[in-house]
Amino acid sequence: MNWVGFRTLTMREITRFFAVYRQTVIPGLITSGLYIIIFGLTLQRRITAIDGVSYTVYILPGLIMMNVITNAYNNTASSILQMKLLQQMQDMLITPMSNVELSLSFIIGGAVRGFINGILVLLLGISLVGMPVEHPLMVILFLLIVSWAFSSAGLILGILAESWDNIATMVNFFITPLIFLGGVFYSINMLPEFWRSLSLANPIYYVINGLRYAVLNVGDTPFLVSFSAALVMTILFTAIGVGLFHRGYRLKN
Amino acid sequence: MPAAIEITDLHKSYDNTVALRGIDLTIKPGEFYGLLGPNGAGKTTTIGIITGLVKLESGSVSVFGKDIISDYRFTRSKIGVSPQEFTSDWFFSIEKLLIFQAGYYGIPKKAAVPRVEEVMKKFGLYEKRDDKIRFLSGGMKRRFMIAKSLVNDPDILILDEPTAGVDVELRRMLWDYLKELHGKGKTILLTTHYIEEAEKLCERVSIINDGKIVTEGAPEELVRSLGKGSIEVHLTGWQKSHADQWGDITFAYESGDGDSDGKLVFSVDDPGKELPHIVGLVSRNGCHIHEVKIAKSSLEDVFVSLTGRGINE
Numbered sequence: 001m002n003w004v005g006f007r008t009l010t011m012r013e014i015t016r017f018f019a020v021y022r023q024t025v026i027p028g029l030i031t032s033g034l035y036i037i038i039f040g041l042t043l044q045r046r047i048t049a050i051d052g053v054s055y056t057v058y059i060l061p062g063l064i065m066m067n068v069i070t071n072a073y074n075n076t077a078s079s080i081l082q083m084k085l086l087q088q089m090q091d092m093l094i095t096p097m098s099n100v101e102l103s104l105s106f107i108i109g110g111a112v113r114g115f116i117n118g119i120l121v122l123l124l125g126i127s128l129v130g131m132p133v134e135h136p137l138m139v140i141l142f143l144l145i146v147s148w149a150f151s152s153a154g155l156i157l158g159i160l161a162e163s164w165d166n167i168a169t170m171v172n173f174f175i176t177p178l179i180f181l182g183g184v185f186y187s188i189n190m191l192p193e194f195w196r197s198l199s200l201a202n203p204i205y206y207v208i209n210g211l212r213y214a215v216l217n218v219g220d221t222p223f224l225v226s227f228s229a230a231l232v233m234t235i236l237f238t239a240i241g242v243g244l245f246h247r248g249y250r251l252k253n
Numbered sequence: 254m255p256a257a258i259e260i261t262d263l264h265k266s267y268d269n270t271v272a273l274r275g276i277d278l279t280i281k282p283g284e285f286y287g288l289l290g291p292n293g294a295g296k297t298t299t300i301g302i303i304t305g306l307v308k309l310e311s312g313s314v315s316v317f318g319k320d321i322i323s324d325y326r327f328t329r330s331k332i333g334v335s336p337q338e339f340t341s342d343w344f345f346s347i348e349k350l351l352i353f354q355a356g357y358y359g360i361p362k363k364a365a366v367p368r369v370e371e372v373m374k375k376f377g378l379y380e381k382r383d384d385k386i387r388f389l390s391g392g393m394k395r396r397f398m399i400a401k402s403l404v405n406d407p408d409i410l411i412l413d414e415p416t417a418g419v420d421v422e423l424r425r426m427l428w429d430y431l432k433e434l435h436g437k438g439k440t441i442l443l444t445t446h447y448i449e450e451a452e453k454l455c456e457r458v459s460i461i462n463d464g465k466i467v468t469e470g471a472p473e474e475l476v477r478s479l480g481k482g483s484i485e486v487h488l489t490g491w492q493k494s495h496a497d498q499w500g501d502i503t504f505a506y507e508s509g510d511g512d513s514d515g516k517l518v519f520s521v522d523d524p525g526k527e528l529p530h531i532v533g534l535v536s537r538n539g540c541h542i543h544e545v546k547i548a549k550s551s552l553e554d555v556f557v558s559l560t561g562r563g564i565n566e
Contacts, residue, residue, distance in 0.1 A: 002326065002357075004356055004360065005356060005358065005359055008356025008357055008362075009353075009356075009357065012345075015344075015345075016344050016345075019345075082343070086340060086341040087336070087338050087339065087340045088340050088342060090306050090336065090340075091336070091340055091354075091401075092357070093305065093306050094304040094305050094306050094329060094332075094334055095358060096325065096327075096329040096357075096358060097357055098326075252306060252307060252308055253267060253298075253306075253307045
Protein backbone atom coordinates (compact mmCIF):
# COMPACT_ATOMS: atom_id res chain seq x y z
CA MET A 1 0.00 0.00 0.00
CA ASN A 2 1.34 3.42 -1.02
CA TRP A 3 0.03 5.34 2.02
CA VAL A 4 1.81 8.57 1.20
CA GLY A 5 0.41 8.57 -2.33
CA PHE A 6 -3.06 7.69 -1.13
CA ARG A 7 -3.02 10.45 1.46
CA THR A 8 -1.62 12.95 -1.03
CA LEU A 9 -4.30 12.36 -3.67
CA THR A 10 -7.07 12.31 -1.06
CA MET A 11 -5.86 15.63 0.35
CA ARG A 12 -5.57 17.02 -3.17
CA GLU A 13 -9.18 16.11 -3.82
CA ILE A 14 -10.33 17.74 -0.60
CA THR A 15 -8.26 20.91 -0.95
CA ARG A 16 -9.38 21.17 -4.58
CA PHE A 17 -13.01 21.80 -3.68
CA PHE A 18 -12.14 23.97 -0.68
CA ALA A 19 -10.08 26.16 -2.99
CA VAL A 20 -13.30 26.95 -4.87
CA TYR A 21 -15.67 26.95 -1.88
CA ARG A 22 -17.79 29.65 -3.55
CA GLN A 23 -18.77 27.03 -6.10
CA THR A 24 -18.70 23.98 -3.90
CA VAL A 25 -19.83 24.87 -0.40
CA ILE A 26 -21.68 28.19 -0.37
CA PRO A 27 -24.33 27.60 -3.10
CA GLY A 28 -25.91 24.67 -1.24
CA LEU A 29 -26.21 26.79 1.89
CA ILE A 30 -27.78 29.66 -0.02
CA THR A 31 -30.39 27.57 -1.84
CA SER A 32 -31.24 25.63 1.30
CA GLY A 33 -31.55 28.91 3.22
CA LEU A 34 -33.87 30.22 0.51
CA TYR A 35 -36.04 27.10 0.67
CA ILE A 36 -36.27 27.41 4.43
CA ILE A 37 -37.15 31.11 4.38
CA ILE A 38 -39.60 30.98 1.48
CA PHE A 39 -41.37 27.82 2.55
CA GLY A 40 -41.26 28.89 6.17
CA LEU A 41 -42.84 32.24 5.42
CA THR A 42 -45.36 31.17 2.81
CA LEU A 43 -46.23 27.50 2.34
CA GLN A 44 -45.99 26.52 5.99
CA ARG A 45 -49.06 28.57 6.80
CA ARG A 46 -51.12 26.66 4.27
CA ILE A 47 -49.73 23.16 4.69
CA THR A 48 -50.64 21.36 7.87
CA ALA A 49 -47.94 19.56 9.79
CA ILE A 50 -46.91 16.19 8.36
CA ASP A 51 -46.48 13.37 10.90
CA GLY A 52 -46.70 16.03 13.59
CA VAL A 53 -43.76 18.00 12.19
CA SER A 54 -44.04 21.53 10.76
CA TYR A 55 -43.60 21.65 6.98
CA THR A 56 -40.30 23.53 6.94
CA VAL A 57 -38.73 21.12 9.37
CA TYR A 58 -40.24 18.17 7.48
CA ILE A 59 -38.51 19.10 4.23
CA LEU A 60 -35.14 19.88 5.82
CA PRO A 61 -33.75 16.32 5.82
CA GLY A 62 -34.66 16.17 2.13
CA LEU A 63 -32.79 19.42 1.49
CA ILE A 64 -29.79 18.06 3.35
CA MET A 65 -29.84 14.91 1.22
CA MET A 66 -30.24 16.92 -1.96
CA ASN A 67 -27.04 18.77 -1.08
CA VAL A 68 -25.17 15.67 -0.03
CA ILE A 69 -26.06 13.81 -3.22
CA THR A 70 -25.38 16.57 -5.75
CA ASN A 71 -22.15 17.69 -4.10
CA ALA A 72 -20.72 14.21 -3.64
CA TYR A 73 -21.63 13.22 -7.16
CA ASN A 74 -20.45 16.45 -8.78
CA ASN A 75 -17.11 16.50 -7.02
CA THR A 76 -15.96 13.11 -8.16
CA ALA A 77 -17.49 13.26 -11.63
CA SER A 78 -16.02 16.66 -12.44
CA SER A 79 -12.65 15.93 -10.89
CA ILE A 80 -12.28 12.78 -12.97
CA LEU A 81 -13.49 14.40 -16.18
CA GLN A 82 -11.30 17.44 -15.66
CA MET A 83 -8.27 15.26 -15.07
CA LYS A 84 -9.02 13.44 -18.29
CA LEU A 85 -9.47 16.63 -20.29
CA LEU A 86 -6.37 18.33 -18.87
CA GLN A 87 -4.14 15.27 -19.44
CA GLN A 88 -3.67 14.88 -15.70
CA MET A 89 -5.24 11.46 -15.56
CA GLN A 90 -2.43 9.93 -17.57
CA ASP A 91 0.05 11.36 -15.07
CA MET A 92 -1.92 9.73 -12.25
CA LEU A 93 -2.14 6.37 -14.00
CA ILE A 94 1.63 6.02 -14.28
CA THR A 95 2.37 6.69 -10.62
CA PRO A 96 3.19 3.79 -8.30
CA MET A 97 -0.35 3.87 -6.92
CA SER A 98 -2.77 1.00 -7.37
CA ASN A 99 -6.05 1.54 -9.19
CA VAL A 100 -7.89 0.86 -5.95
CA GLU A 101 -5.87 3.53 -4.12
CA LEU A 102 -6.50 6.02 -6.90
CA SER A 103 -10.23 5.40 -7.15
CA LEU A 104 -10.74 5.38 -3.37
CA SER A 105 -8.94 8.72 -3.07
CA PHE A 106 -11.33 10.22 -5.60
CA ILE A 107 -14.33 8.72 -3.81
CA ILE A 108 -13.21 10.03 -0.42
CA GLY A 109 -12.73 13.54 -1.86
CA GLY A 110 -16.32 13.63 -3.11
CA ALA A 111 -17.66 11.97 0.03
CA VAL A 112 -16.03 14.62 2.23
CA ARG A 113 -17.58 17.38 0.13
CA GLY A 114 -21.01 15.73 0.31
CA PHE A 115 -20.71 15.17 4.04
CA ILE A 116 -19.57 18.73 4.79
CA ASN A 117 -22.38 20.18 2.71
CA GLY A 118 -24.87 17.96 4.52
CA ILE A 119 -23.61 18.96 7.96
CA LEU A 120 -23.68 22.65 7.04
CA VAL A 121 -27.31 22.52 5.89
CA LEU A 122 -28.13 20.54 9.02
CA LEU A 123 -26.57 23.29 11.17
CA LEU A 124 -28.43 25.88 9.14
CA GLY A 125 -31.70 24.10 9.89
CA ILE A 126 -30.90 23.91 13.58
CA SER A 127 -29.99 27.60 13.78
CA LEU A 128 -32.73 28.99 11.52
CA VAL A 129 -35.78 26.97 12.54
CA GLY A 130 -34.58 25.04 15.57
CA MET A 131 -34.73 21.66 13.83
CA PRO A 132 -34.35 18.87 16.40
CA VAL A 133 -31.80 16.10 15.83
CA GLU A 134 -33.26 12.97 17.33
CA HIS A 135 -30.52 10.42 16.56
CA PRO A 136 -27.22 12.31 16.04
CA LEU A 137 -25.00 9.26 15.56
CA MET A 138 -27.42 7.75 13.11
CA VAL A 139 -27.43 11.06 11.21
CA ILE A 140 -23.65 11.14 10.93
CA LEU A 141 -23.41 7.50 9.90
CA PHE A 142 -26.16 7.89 7.35
CA LEU A 143 -24.67 11.06 5.85
CA LEU A 144 -21.30 9.34 5.55
CA ILE A 145 -22.74 6.31 3.79
CA VAL A 146 -24.84 8.31 1.36
CA SER A 147 -21.96 10.72 0.61
CA TRP A 148 -19.77 7.74 -0.19
CA ALA A 149 -22.45 6.08 -2.33
CA PHE A 150 -23.05 9.12 -4.53
CA SER A 151 -19.40 10.01 -4.72
CA SER A 152 -18.90 6.50 -6.13
CA ALA A 153 -21.74 7.15 -8.57
CA GLY A 154 -19.84 10.28 -9.57
CA LEU A 155 -16.73 8.16 -10.13
CA ILE A 156 -18.67 5.91 -12.52
CA LEU A 157 -20.08 8.86 -14.44
CA GLY A 158 -16.76 10.69 -14.49
CA ILE A 159 -15.17 7.64 -16.06
CA LEU A 160 -17.95 7.24 -18.63
CA ALA A 161 -18.25 10.97 -19.41
CA GLU A 162 -16.38 12.46 -22.34
CA SER A 163 -17.64 16.02 -21.98
CA TRP A 164 -19.18 18.37 -19.41
CA ASP A 165 -22.42 17.91 -21.26
CA ASN A 166 -22.52 14.22 -20.30
CA ILE A 167 -22.28 15.08 -16.62
CA ALA A 168 -24.92 17.81 -16.83
CA THR A 169 -27.23 15.45 -18.71
CA MET A 170 -27.04 12.86 -15.96
CA VAL A 171 -27.83 15.48 -13.32
CA ASN A 172 -30.65 17.15 -15.23
CA PHE A 173 -32.37 14.05 -16.56
CA PHE A 174 -31.81 11.53 -13.79
CA ILE A 175 -30.47 12.74 -10.49
CA THR A 176 -32.51 15.93 -10.02
CA PRO A 177 -35.84 14.31 -11.03
CA LEU A 178 -35.13 11.33 -8.78
CA ILE A 179 -34.38 13.66 -5.86
CA PHE A 180 -37.52 15.73 -6.38
CA LEU A 181 -39.65 12.61 -6.84
CA GLY A 182 -37.96 11.03 -3.85
CA GLY A 183 -40.11 12.91 -1.38
CA VAL A 184 -38.00 15.93 -0.48
CA PHE A 185 -41.11 18.13 -0.33
CA TYR A 186 -43.83 15.62 0.58
CA SER A 187 -44.63 12.35 2.25
CA ILE A 188 -45.42 9.65 -0.28
CA ASN A 189 -48.52 8.91 1.75
CA MET A 190 -49.89 12.11 0.22
CA LEU A 191 -49.59 10.55 -3.26
CA PRO A 192 -52.17 8.50 -5.18
CA GLU A 193 -51.58 4.75 -5.05
CA PHE A 194 -49.88 4.47 -8.45
CA TRP A 195 -47.30 7.19 -7.74
CA ARG A 196 -46.69 5.89 -4.27
CA SER A 197 -45.75 2.44 -5.61
CA LEU A 198 -43.58 4.06 -8.24
CA SER A 199 -41.75 6.06 -5.57
CA LEU A 200 -40.79 2.81 -3.87
CA ALA A 201 -38.66 1.99 -6.93
CA ASN A 202 -36.71 5.25 -6.56
CA PRO A 203 -33.51 4.57 -4.60
CA ILE A 204 -33.25 8.21 -3.52
CA TYR A 205 -36.62 7.92 -1.79
CA TYR A 206 -35.05 5.55 0.77
CA VAL A 207 -32.10 7.81 1.32
CA ILE A 208 -34.29 10.83 2.07
CA ASN A 209 -36.60 8.87 4.33
CA GLY A 210 -33.72 7.30 6.18
CA LEU A 211 -32.32 10.69 7.06
CA ARG A 212 -35.77 12.03 7.91
CA TYR A 213 -36.10 9.25 10.42
CA ALA A 214 -32.62 9.84 11.87
CA VAL A 215 -33.23 13.57 12.24
CA LEU A 216 -36.92 13.79 13.08
CA ASN A 217 -37.83 10.27 14.14
CA VAL A 218 -40.57 10.19 11.46
CA GLY A 219 -40.56 8.55 8.03
CA ASP A 220 -42.54 6.55 5.51
CA THR A 221 -40.31 3.48 5.73
CA PRO A 222 -38.57 1.75 8.61
CA PHE A 223 -35.00 2.99 9.16
CA LEU A 224 -33.56 -0.46 8.64
CA VAL A 225 -35.04 -0.61 5.13
CA SER A 226 -33.61 2.82 4.23
CA PHE A 227 -30.28 1.97 5.75
CA SER A 228 -30.06 -1.31 3.83
CA ALA A 229 -30.99 0.46 0.60
CA ALA A 230 -28.22 3.03 1.17
CA LEU A 231 -25.75 0.29 1.99
CA VAL A 232 -26.63 -1.69 -1.15
CA MET A 233 -26.12 1.44 -3.28
CA THR A 234 -22.81 2.15 -1.60
CA ILE A 235 -21.50 -1.33 -2.25
CA LEU A 236 -22.88 -1.49 -5.78
CA PHE A 237 -21.62 1.94 -6.91
CA THR A 238 -18.22 1.45 -5.27
CA ALA A 239 -17.78 -1.96 -6.87
CA ILE A 240 -18.75 -0.68 -10.33
CA GLY A 241 -16.68 2.52 -10.03
CA VAL A 242 -13.54 0.85 -8.74
CA GLY A 243 -14.04 -2.00 -11.21
CA LEU A 244 -14.23 0.35 -14.20
CA PHE A 245 -11.22 2.29 -12.95
CA HIS A 246 -9.28 -0.91 -12.47
CA ARG A 247 -10.05 -2.05 -16.00
CA GLY A 248 -8.92 1.35 -17.23
CA TYR A 249 -12.21 1.76 -19.08
CA ARG A 250 -12.01 5.02 -21.11
CA LEU A 251 -8.88 5.87 -19.14
CA LYS A 252 -6.26 3.60 -20.67
CA ASN A 253 -5.81 2.46 -24.26
CA MET B 254 22.97 -6.37 -13.53
CA PRO B 255 19.64 -6.63 -15.36
CA ALA B 256 18.80 -4.24 -18.18
CA ALA B 257 17.25 -0.90 -17.22
CA ILE B 258 14.48 -1.59 -19.73
CA GLU B 259 13.99 -4.87 -21.52
CA ILE B 260 11.24 -5.11 -24.11
CA THR B 261 10.43 -8.43 -25.70
CA ASP B 262 8.23 -9.01 -28.71
CA LEU B 263 5.78 -6.25 -27.93
CA HIS B 264 2.54 -6.12 -29.92
CA LYS B 265 -0.27 -3.63 -29.71
CA SER B 266 -3.32 -2.73 -31.82
CA TYR B 267 -5.90 0.00 -31.42
CA ASP B 268 -9.29 -0.91 -32.88
CA ASN B 269 -8.30 -1.52 -36.49
CA THR B 270 -4.80 -0.14 -36.60
CA VAL B 271 -1.70 -2.06 -35.63
CA ALA B 272 0.59 0.18 -33.61
CA LEU B 273 3.38 -2.22 -32.66
CA ARG B 274 4.40 -5.29 -34.64
CA GLY B 275 6.92 -6.97 -32.36
CA ILE B 276 9.30 -4.54 -30.69
CA ASP B 277 12.46 -5.87 -29.04
CA LEU B 278 14.63 -3.44 -27.19
CA THR B 279 17.26 -3.58 -24.47
CA ILE B 280 18.43 -0.44 -22.73
CA LYS B 281 21.38 -0.84 -20.42
CA PRO B 282 21.60 0.88 -17.04
CA GLY B 283 23.13 4.32 -17.45
CA GLU B 284 22.61 4.39 -21.19
CA PHE B 285 21.39 7.41 -23.15
CA TYR B 286 19.02 5.87 -25.65
CA GLY B 287 17.09 7.45 -28.50
CA LEU B 288 13.94 6.29 -30.19
CA LEU B 289 13.61 7.90 -33.59
CA GLY B 290 10.65 7.69 -35.86
CA PRO B 291 8.03 9.63 -37.74
CA ASN B 292 4.64 10.41 -36.24
CA GLY B 293 2.56 7.30 -35.69
CA ALA B 294 5.59 5.00 -35.78
CA GLY B 295 4.88 3.62 -32.32
CA LYS B 296 7.21 5.65 -30.09
CA THR B 297 4.56 7.01 -27.75
CA THR B 298 2.77 3.67 -27.61
CA THR B 299 6.00 1.96 -26.59
CA ILE B 300 6.58 4.51 -23.84
CA GLY B 301 2.94 4.23 -22.77
CA ILE B 302 3.36 0.50 -22.29
CA ILE B 303 6.58 0.86 -20.29
CA THR B 304 4.91 3.31 -17.93
CA GLY B 305 1.61 1.46 -17.62
CA LEU B 306 -0.59 3.94 -19.43
CA VAL B 307 -1.21 1.65 -22.38
CA LYS B 308 -2.19 -1.98 -21.96
CA LEU B 309 0.08 -4.36 -23.84
CA GLU B 310 -1.42 -7.02 -26.06
CA SER B 311 1.39 -9.54 -26.08
CA GLY B 312 5.05 -9.55 -25.21
CA SER B 313 6.66 -8.35 -22.03
CA VAL B 314 8.49 -5.40 -20.54
CA SER B 315 10.73 -5.45 -17.52
CA VAL B 316 12.47 -2.62 -15.68
CA PHE B 317 15.62 -3.53 -13.77
CA GLY B 318 14.57 -7.15 -14.11
CA LYS B 319 11.03 -6.73 -12.73
CA ASP B 320 7.88 -7.11 -14.75
CA ILE B 321 5.99 -3.85 -15.37
CA ILE B 322 2.64 -5.47 -14.64
CA SER B 323 3.21 -7.78 -11.68
CA ASP B 324 5.77 -5.44 -10.09
CA TYR B 325 4.31 -2.13 -11.21
CA ARG B 326 4.96 -0.32 -7.94
CA PHE B 327 8.66 -1.04 -8.17
CA THR B 328 9.01 -0.35 -11.89
CA ARG B 329 6.97 2.87 -11.85
CA SER B 330 8.82 4.23 -8.85
CA LYS B 331 12.07 3.90 -10.82
CA ILE B 332 10.77 5.90 -13.77
CA GLY B 333 10.12 9.59 -14.33
CA VAL B 334 8.18 10.52 -17.44
CA SER B 335 7.82 13.77 -19.30
CA PRO B 336 4.98 13.27 -21.77
CA GLN B 337 4.77 15.03 -25.07
CA GLU B 338 1.50 16.80 -24.32
CA PHE B 339 1.36 19.49 -21.66
CA THR B 340 -0.59 18.76 -18.53
CA SER B 341 -2.68 21.50 -17.01
CA ASP B 342 -4.37 22.19 -13.70
CA TRP B 343 -6.88 24.85 -12.73
CA PHE B 344 -6.50 24.81 -8.99
CA PHE B 345 -2.96 24.56 -7.75
CA SER B 346 0.31 26.43 -8.06
CA ILE B 347 3.17 24.66 -9.76
CA GLU B 348 4.95 24.29 -6.43
CA LYS B 349 1.93 22.50 -4.92
CA LEU B 350 1.63 20.30 -7.99
CA LEU B 351 5.25 19.24 -7.72
CA ILE B 352 4.84 18.44 -4.02
CA PHE B 353 1.75 16.37 -4.87
CA GLN B 354 3.71 14.63 -7.62
CA ALA B 355 6.39 13.64 -5.12
CA GLY B 356 3.65 12.41 -2.77
CA TYR B 357 2.17 10.09 -5.42
CA TYR B 358 5.62 8.52 -5.61
CA GLY B 359 5.62 7.93 -1.88
CA ILE B 360 7.77 10.91 -0.86
CA PRO B 361 6.29 12.60 2.23
CA LYS B 362 5.80 16.35 2.15
CA LYS B 363 8.70 17.06 4.50
CA ALA B 364 11.19 15.43 2.17
CA ALA B 365 9.42 16.70 -0.94
CA VAL B 366 9.61 20.42 -0.13
CA PRO B 367 13.42 20.83 -0.38
CA ARG B 368 13.56 18.46 -3.34
CA VAL B 369 10.90 20.44 -5.20
CA GLU B 370 12.67 23.70 -4.42
CA GLU B 371 15.91 22.33 -5.82
CA VAL B 372 14.26 21.12 -9.03
CA MET B 373 12.39 24.41 -9.49
CA LYS B 374 15.60 26.38 -9.09
CA LYS B 375 17.39 24.13 -11.54
CA PHE B 376 14.76 24.81 -14.20
CA GLY B 377 14.28 28.51 -13.55
CA LEU B 378 10.78 27.92 -12.20
CA TYR B 379 11.36 29.15 -8.69
CA GLU B 380 10.20 32.71 -9.41
CA LYS B 381 7.00 31.27 -10.87
CA ARG B 382 6.33 28.84 -8.04
CA ASP B 383 3.01 30.43 -7.05
CA ASP B 384 1.68 30.56 -10.61
CA LYS B 385 -0.74 28.13 -12.15
CA ILE B 386 0.32 26.18 -15.21
CA ARG B 387 -2.02 27.96 -17.57
CA PHE B 388 -0.28 31.28 -16.90
CA LEU B 389 3.12 29.92 -17.93
CA SER B 390 4.64 30.41 -21.38
CA GLY B 391 5.19 27.38 -23.62
CA GLY B 392 8.85 27.15 -22.69
CA MET B 393 8.05 27.40 -18.99
CA LYS B 394 5.41 24.69 -19.35
CA ARG B 395 8.02 22.41 -20.90
CA ARG B 396 10.40 23.15 -18.02
CA PHE B 397 7.62 22.30 -15.61
CA MET B 398 6.91 19.00 -17.36
CA ILE B 399 10.54 17.97 -17.14
CA ALA B 400 10.89 19.19 -13.56
CA LYS B 401 7.84 17.11 -12.70
CA SER B 402 9.42 13.98 -14.14
CA LEU B 403 12.41 14.50 -11.86
CA VAL B 404 10.85 15.14 -8.45
CA ASN B 405 10.83 11.45 -7.59
CA ASP B 406 14.57 11.27 -8.41
CA PRO B 407 14.05 8.46 -10.94
CA ASP B 408 16.80 6.13 -12.13
CA ILE B 409 15.22 6.08 -15.56
CA LEU B 410 14.08 9.25 -17.23
CA ILE B 411 11.72 8.94 -20.20
CA LEU B 412 11.28 12.05 -22.31
CA ASP B 413 8.77 12.06 -25.12
CA GLU B 414 9.72 14.83 -27.56
CA PRO B 415 11.10 17.09 -24.83
CA THR B 416 12.30 19.78 -27.19
CA ALA B 417 9.26 20.01 -29.46
CA GLY B 418 8.34 23.66 -29.84
CA VAL B 419 11.13 24.83 -27.56
CA ASP B 420 13.41 27.79 -28.35
CA VAL B 421 17.10 27.36 -29.05
CA GLU B 422 18.22 28.62 -25.66
CA LEU B 423 16.03 26.23 -23.71
CA ARG B 424 16.97 23.38 -26.01
CA ARG B 425 20.66 23.98 -25.26
CA MET B 426 19.94 24.17 -21.55
CA LEU B 427 17.98 20.93 -21.65
CA TRP B 428 20.68 19.19 -23.58
CA ASP B 429 23.30 20.26 -21.06
CA TYR B 430 21.10 19.16 -18.20
CA LEU B 431 20.40 15.79 -19.78
CA LYS B 432 24.13 15.26 -20.30
CA GLU B 433 24.67 16.13 -16.66
CA LEU B 434 22.03 13.61 -15.55
CA HIS B 435 23.53 11.01 -17.82
CA GLY B 436 26.92 11.73 -16.28
CA LYS B 437 25.42 10.94 -12.90
CA GLY B 438 24.47 7.49 -14.16
CA LYS B 439 20.80 7.99 -14.97
CA THR B 440 19.34 5.97 -17.78
CA ILE B 441 17.63 8.21 -20.31
CA LEU B 442 15.18 7.20 -23.00
CA LEU B 443 14.42 9.98 -25.43
CA THR B 444 12.09 10.13 -28.38
CA THR B 445 12.67 12.89 -30.83
CA HIS B 446 12.01 14.36 -34.21
CA TYR B 447 15.31 16.17 -34.17
CA ILE B 448 17.96 13.96 -35.64
CA GLU B 449 20.59 16.40 -34.48
CA GLU B 450 19.41 15.90 -30.92
CA ALA B 451 19.80 12.15 -31.18
CA GLU B 452 23.23 12.48 -32.80
CA LYS B 453 24.43 14.85 -30.10
CA LEU B 454 23.07 13.09 -27.06
CA CYS B 455 22.34 9.43 -27.60
CA GLU B 456 24.81 6.60 -27.22
CA ARG B 457 22.50 4.28 -29.07
CA VAL B 458 19.41 4.85 -31.15
CA SER B 459 16.67 2.75 -32.64
CA ILE B 460 14.85 3.80 -35.71
CA ILE B 461 11.24 2.78 -35.44
CA ASN B 462 8.88 2.79 -38.36
CA ASP B 463 5.40 1.40 -38.75
CA GLY B 464 5.52 -0.42 -35.41
CA LYS B 465 8.84 -2.14 -36.02
CA ILE B 466 12.42 -1.37 -35.19
CA VAL B 467 14.22 -1.13 -38.50
CA THR B 468 17.71 -0.62 -37.19
CA GLU B 469 19.61 -0.09 -33.98
CA GLY B 470 23.09 1.05 -33.04
CA ALA B 471 25.35 3.94 -32.09
CA PRO B 472 24.59 6.96 -34.31
CA GLU B 473 28.15 6.97 -35.83
CA GLU B 474 27.91 3.26 -36.47
CA LEU B 475 24.61 3.63 -38.28
CA VAL B 476 25.97 6.44 -40.41
CA ARG B 477 29.07 4.43 -41.23
CA SER B 478 27.10 1.32 -42.07
CA LEU B 479 25.13 3.31 -44.58
CA GLY B 480 28.50 4.15 -46.14
CA LYS B 481 27.45 6.95 -48.33
CA GLY B 482 29.80 9.74 -47.52
CA SER B 483 31.29 11.41 -50.56
CA ILE B 484 34.28 13.44 -51.69
CA GLU B 485 33.90 15.83 -54.59
CA VAL B 486 37.06 16.86 -56.40
CA HIS B 487 36.76 19.75 -58.87
CA LEU B 488 39.63 19.53 -61.31
CA THR B 489 41.12 20.15 -64.77
CA GLY B 490 42.90 17.67 -67.01
CA TRP B 491 41.02 14.50 -66.18
CA GLN B 492 41.29 11.51 -68.48
CA LYS B 493 39.47 8.27 -68.07
CA SER B 494 42.65 6.21 -68.37
CA HIS B 495 43.92 7.78 -65.16
CA ALA B 496 41.68 5.48 -63.21
CA ASP B 497 43.06 2.25 -64.66
CA GLN B 498 45.22 1.56 -61.66
CA TRP B 499 42.68 2.56 -59.02
CA GLY B 500 41.10 -0.79 -58.36
CA ASP B 501 37.68 -0.90 -56.81
CA ILE B 502 37.19 2.73 -55.86
CA THR B 503 33.65 3.89 -56.65
CA PHE B 504 33.52 7.21 -58.42
CA ALA B 505 31.82 9.12 -61.17
CA TYR B 506 33.02 11.90 -63.46
CA GLU B 507 30.90 14.84 -64.47
CA SER B 508 32.27 17.22 -67.04
CA GLY B 509 31.92 20.92 -66.33
CA ASP B 510 31.64 24.04 -68.45
CA GLY B 511 35.07 24.10 -70.06
CA ASP B 512 36.52 21.30 -72.20
CA SER B 513 38.86 19.97 -69.57
CA ASP B 514 36.97 21.10 -66.46
CA GLY B 515 34.93 18.67 -64.39
CA LYS B 516 34.42 16.99 -61.08
CA LEU B 517 34.99 13.54 -59.70
CA VAL B 518 32.60 12.30 -57.07
CA PHE B 519 33.94 9.50 -54.89
CA SER B 520 31.64 7.42 -52.78
CA VAL B 521 33.44 6.38 -49.62
CA ASP B 522 32.67 5.04 -46.16
CA ASP B 523 34.47 7.70 -44.18
CA PRO B 524 35.25 10.82 -46.18
CA GLY B 525 37.48 12.36 -43.52
CA LYS B 526 39.70 9.32 -43.43
CA GLU B 527 39.80 8.71 -47.18
CA LEU B 528 40.53 12.30 -48.15
CA PRO B 529 44.38 12.25 -48.25
CA HIS B 530 44.36 9.00 -50.19
CA ILE B 531 41.89 10.28 -52.79
CA VAL B 532 43.68 13.60 -53.22
CA GLY B 533 46.95 11.69 -53.58
CA LEU B 534 45.53 9.45 -56.32
CA VAL B 535 44.11 12.34 -58.29
CA SER B 536 47.17 14.60 -58.09
CA ARG B 537 49.54 11.76 -58.98
CA ASN B 538 47.89 11.71 -62.40
CA GLY B 539 48.87 15.28 -63.04
CA CYS B 540 45.40 16.69 -62.74
CA HIS B 541 44.99 20.17 -61.39
CA ILE B 542 42.73 20.26 -58.33
CA HIS B 543 40.66 23.43 -57.81
CA GLU B 544 38.49 22.51 -54.93
CA VAL B 545 37.62 19.55 -52.70
CA LYS B 546 34.27 19.14 -50.98
CA ILE B 547 33.31 16.60 -48.39
CA ALA B 548 29.74 15.49 -47.84
CA LYS B 549 29.27 13.30 -44.77
CA SER B 550 26.07 11.35 -44.56
CA SER B 551 24.03 11.93 -41.44
CA LEU B 552 21.63 10.00 -39.30
CA GLU B 553 18.97 11.71 -41.35
CA ASP B 554 20.25 9.90 -44.48
CA VAL B 555 20.15 6.64 -42.55
CA PHE B 556 16.60 7.40 -41.58
CA VAL B 557 15.50 8.20 -45.11
CA SER B 558 17.22 5.18 -46.60
CA LEU B 559 15.55 2.85 -44.08
CA THR B 560 12.06 4.29 -43.90
CA GLY B 561 11.77 5.77 -47.35
CA ARG B 562 10.70 9.11 -45.94
CA GLY B 563 12.00 12.04 -43.92
CA ILE B 564 11.41 12.09 -40.17
CA ASN B 565 9.21 15.15 -40.35
CA GLU B 566 7.04 13.94 -43.21
